[in-house]
Amino acid sequence: MTKLEQIEKSVSELNAKELEAFSAWFEEFQAERWDRQIESKDAAGKLDALADKALAEFRAGKTRPL
Known part of the structure; x- marks a missing residue:
């Protein structure tokens, strides 16, 4: 299993609170x-x-206010 696959597996196993913290x-x-x-x-x-x-x-006036 690659490192990326391990990370994906670990993330998929997080509960909602853990996933929110990880996402932040x-x-x-x-x-x-x-x-x-x-x-x-x-x-x-x-x-x-x-x-x-x-x-x-x-300077050439090619812009406009945001």
Whole structure:
């Protein structure tokens, strides 16, 4: 049995309260991981071109209020 299959089996055996707690933990885990990825890309300058394009469009009046 693979590690993923073991996790799937364990999750499927959780009761409602445990599943709710696991779901909340996993959502936070994913959010923190996403934040670290974005921070890493930002520090490496990988988002600079996107920011420059967005600012250029804003300055050219190609944006609208949300």
